[in-house]
Amino acid sequence: MDLNRISTEEFWNPEHVVEKFWNGLKDGKIYAKKCKECGAIEFPPHHACNSCGYHETEWTELSGKGELITFVFTGALNARLELEDQGLKYVCGEVKLDEGPSINAVILGINKKKAREITDKLPVRVRPVFHDMGRYTTLFFELDE
Template identity: 45%
Template structure:
């Protein structure tokens, strides 16, 4: 079986430059992969299609950064955490969520899952990436 491969990383980052957050949808089972990968992790189908992600999500866990796990490019956000994120489209992954700190962690943890949304931000190296932030109450 011949598989037509394309540059997933390139297409994803070009989408971010256009203000679009892209994932890959499986036409066989409907599963949406984000971050995008070639094969469907549910049924194994290699023929997935590009779709725009809504950006709506739920935060299921909160882990504050420690000295060894903190990435320098996120320090500019001051208040952020790592957490398990579930997109409206179904994908679950670990990501960065803005607006969480030592001061509000306990209160927010008691309210999990929390509504969050995707935000495209520019990294220090001039490349855009996706982070999430808490929805307003």
């Protein structure tokens, strides 16, 4: 399949965009949409450009590498219970991907001690983790060190 072409069917059926995105994660690939007009990267992928409003975008694959800009420990109200059930240490933070987009993400492997170490060094490099949640695979990050 030619990833650089978006079919009419796909354009009018956002389900396909969502499905390709999640199937990609299962294969360790991060799919985004790139605007054919202004080149902006839409991630998570949308079928139109949020930057300039142009209606045609094409699939592109992101490295998943980027920088952790800020992070916070989650409180009881916004805790990711499924992660706590797995005994994972994590924070939520803003990751600026090398390809441009900034996203809110979960960063694994950061406990209080590690958090103190990296707070003064921000931004720090992160890399993608394709985490098996059982029923689906999702995209998290970890420190690239």
